[in-house]
Amino acid sequence: xxxxxxxxxxxxxxITLSLNSISLIxxxxxxxxxxxxxxxxxxxxxxxASSCKEACAKNCSCKAAIFxxxxxxxxxxCYLPIQVFSLINIAQKRFSYNxxxxxxxxxxxxxxxxxxPPVGNHTSNRLPIILRSSLGALFAMMILIVxxxxxxxxxxxxxxxxxxxxxxAYDELKTITKEFSEKLGEGGFASVFKGTLGDGTEVAxxxxxxxxxxxxxFLAEVQKSFQAEVKTIGGLHxxxxxxxxxxxxxxxHMLLIYEYMPKGSLDKWIFHRSNGCALDWQQKKKIILDIAxxxxxxxxxxxxxxxxxxxxxxxxxxxxxxNAKIADFGLSKLIDKDQSRIVTxxxxxxxxxxAPEQHNAVIYVKVDVYSFGVVILEILCGRKNLDRxxxxxxxxxxxxxxxxxxxxxxxxxxxxxxxxxxxxxPNAVNMMRIAAWCLQxxxxxxxxxxxxxxxxxxxxxxxxxxxxxxxx
Numbered sequence: 160x161x162x163x164x165x166x167x168x169x170x171x172x173x174i175t176l177s178l179n180s181i182s183l184i185x186x187x188x189x190x191x192x193x194x195x196x197x198x199x200x201x202x203x204x205x206x207x208a209s210s211c212k213e214a215c216a217k218n219c220s221c222k223a224a225i226f227x228x229x230x231x232x233x234x235x236x237c238y239l240p241i242q243v244f245s246l247i248n249i250a251q252k253r254f255s256y257n258x259x260x261x262x263x264x265x266x267x268x269x270x271x272x273x274x275x276p277p278v279g280n281h282t283s284n285r286l287p288i289i290l291r292s293s294l295g296a297l298f299a300m301m302i303l304i305v306x307x308x309x310x311x312x313x314x315x316x317x318x319x320x321x322x323x324x325x326x327x328a329y330d331e332l333k334t335i336t337k338e339f340s341e342k343l344g345e346g347g348f349a350s351v352f353k354g355t356l357g358d359g360t361e362v363a364x365x366x367x368x369x370x371x372x373x374x375x376x377f378l379a380e381v382q383k384s385f386q387a388e389v390k391t392i393g394g395l396h397x398x399x400x401x402x403x404x405x406x407x408x409x410x411x412h413m414l415l416i417y418e419y420m421p422k423g424s425l426d427k428w429i430f431h432r433s434n435g436c437a438l439d440w441q442q443k444k445k446i447i448l449d450i451a452x453x454x455x456x457x458x459x460x461x462x463x464x465x466x467x468x469x470x471x472x473x474x475x476x477x478x479x480x481x482n483a484k485i486a487d488f489g490l491s492k493l494i495d496k497d498q499s500r501i502v503t504x505x506x507x508x509x510x511x512x513x514a515p516e517q518h519n520a521v522i523y524v525k526v527d528v529y530s531f532g533v534v535i536l537e538i539l540c541g542r543k544n545l546d547r548x549x550x551x552x553x554x555x556x557x558x559x560x561x562x563x564x565x566x567x568x569x570x571x572x573x574x575x576x577x578x579x580x581x582x583x584x585p586n587a588v589n590m591m592r593i594a595a596w597c598l599q600x601x602x603x604x605x606x607x608x609x610x611x612x613x614x615x616x617x618x619x620x621x622x623x624x625x626x627x628x629x630x631x
Contacts (some may be wrong), residue, residue: 203237206630211237212263232261255330325392325405329412336364342422348381353419361419362404364410377587384489385413391465391491399453401476401486420484422477425534427540429574437576440583442481443538447590448615449483450475454531455608464494466501466522468532471512472537492522511544515600516631525602528611532597536560539587539594541574557598561627562622564595592621598629 203214208226215239221239240357244339247363270490333339335354343351349367355363367381381619392403405416422428425446428436450470457465467474468490491508501522510569514529533544536556537591544556553559564568569588574580580587593614599605604626606614613619 160610173496175337201257203210203239205234206237208232208235210262211235214238215263216264222265222428226259226261228259228264241269263279286539317415324389324403324416325586327405327407327414327416329407329409329414332364332407332414332416334363335416339364339366348384351366354416357403360404363417364418365415365417367414381413384414387491388415391488391493395456395461397450397453397464398482399455399484400456401484417486420476421479422481424473424486425475425483425538426472426543428477429538430543439577440482440499440586441578443580444482444586444590444615446477446481446614447535447538450485450531450534450610451612451615453483453485453528458608460529462496464524465526466494466500466524468492468522468531469508469512470527470534471509472534475534490567502540514602523602525605525607528597528605528608529602531608531611532594535590535594535597539574539580540572541580558631560591560595561629564591564627590615595625595629596621599626600629601626 168373174528176209178377179364203211206214208228211224211226215221218239222238225238226232226235227238327335332508334352335356336352337354339350339352343353343363349365352364352366354364367385385406389403389406390401393406396402401420402418403415404418407414407416428438445612454467457467465488467485467488470485474485474487476484478484482605494501508526508530512524512530512533514523537544540556542556544558547552547554552562559572560569561571563572569591572583573584573587593611596606596614597611610619614621
């Protein structure tokens with residue numbers, strides 16, 4: 160036992176103790192002639208202060224020891240109180256001592272009593288905490304990853320809504336087209352039907368022949384055409400390209416959903432005069448410029464060069480304001496920016512619009528420029544590239560164009576079905592020279608579409624030494 164501090168009792172019976180960090184017994188001294196503890200044992204008489212302290216230390220029930228002495232601490236009386244700090248005046252039994260007392264108060268030594276765990280135990284105790292922390296961090300990371308994935312998916316869904324093509328179920332398209340009841344047109348491998356989406360938007364649904372309806376020899380071609388269309392135009396957005404709204408590839412069904420073009424294809428406005436369709440000079444000039452801008456976007460403004468490979472009047476569609484948009488990307492090809500040509504196994508395109516090099520299965524970007532030159536002539540002359548209803552010498556438009564150019568009589572072939580074209584005959588002839596530039600037999604002499612646009616806008620001059628042998 161060791162004393163911590165010594166202090167005197169105050170007159171109101173309160174004491175002040177200052178405990179050290181290592182303490183077994185707190186020692187208090189007081190000078191009093193009237194105050195006693197209640198419940199004292201008086202069997203430890205005439206002993207020393209140290210013996211009194213030891214007696215309390217050995218007694219587990221002892222909370223404190225009171226030692227009274229007169230002059231020397233070696234001899235006095237030791238009391239072990241039952242209740243500590245029950246200090247009262249006892250009227251029935253009052254003792255008066257002209258003496259000094261020491262109180263030894265037993266206190267817990269927390270610092271000394273607390274065991275120090277071994278290093279090994281400390282590490283093992285921390286292991287569960289470390290494991291729980293690690294698992295918690297891993298779980299939190301997994302939640303974060305899932306949240307990111309969901310966020311990206313939501314953004315992708317939003318992107319689809321904002322313009323990327325949407326996948327439709329075949330039953331949906333049956334409802335949209337009212338069981339494919341209103342046919343807009345038909346081609347070799349597909350038919351086009353009018354439809355209306357749930358929000359009232361009108362669309363054109365192109366239904367390719369079902370795989371079980373296609374001959375085996377053409378099966379790969381149909382599938383390739385469908386894939387090329389979705390892959391190419393699906394991510395393109397330009398005012399002069401028809402927008403692909405969605406697609407369906409379910410079992411044997413392959414369908415493409417486009418924005419609806421109310422005025423239909425260009426060919427019916429320049430070839431079929433019996434239905435009252437006619438375009439004036441300004442409309443024709445605007446349509447030619449629109450097509451040029453669409454091709455320029457495909458060739459020069461996309462991440463990869465895109466060759467349409469089938470530019471013709473039937474693949475140019477007109478909206479309600481006669482704005483022209485390029486359609487039908489079933490034969491399109493992708494070429495890296497650093498490439499100038501691709502070699503194909505099969506020759507694909509439309510006869511009469513194909514550049515000479517296409518017949519050798521070699522495709523350059525400028526094959527579209529050649530086809531565009533043919534379309535310019537069709538628009539300005541108001542006739543098909545090949546018209547079997549005419550005399551043999553006039554049947555082929557390019558041959559007729561060559562002959563009239565050599566005769567310097569290009570006004571003869573300007574569209575005569577509308578007076579406005581005749582009034583703008585000289586302007587039409589100047590535009591024919593741009594067409595001749597695009598039709599050069601040597602692809603290296605053909606302009607890029609960006610240059611064609613400048614020529615159409617009057618910024619670029621057309622070369623004088625044009626070769627009218629367009630089939631070289």
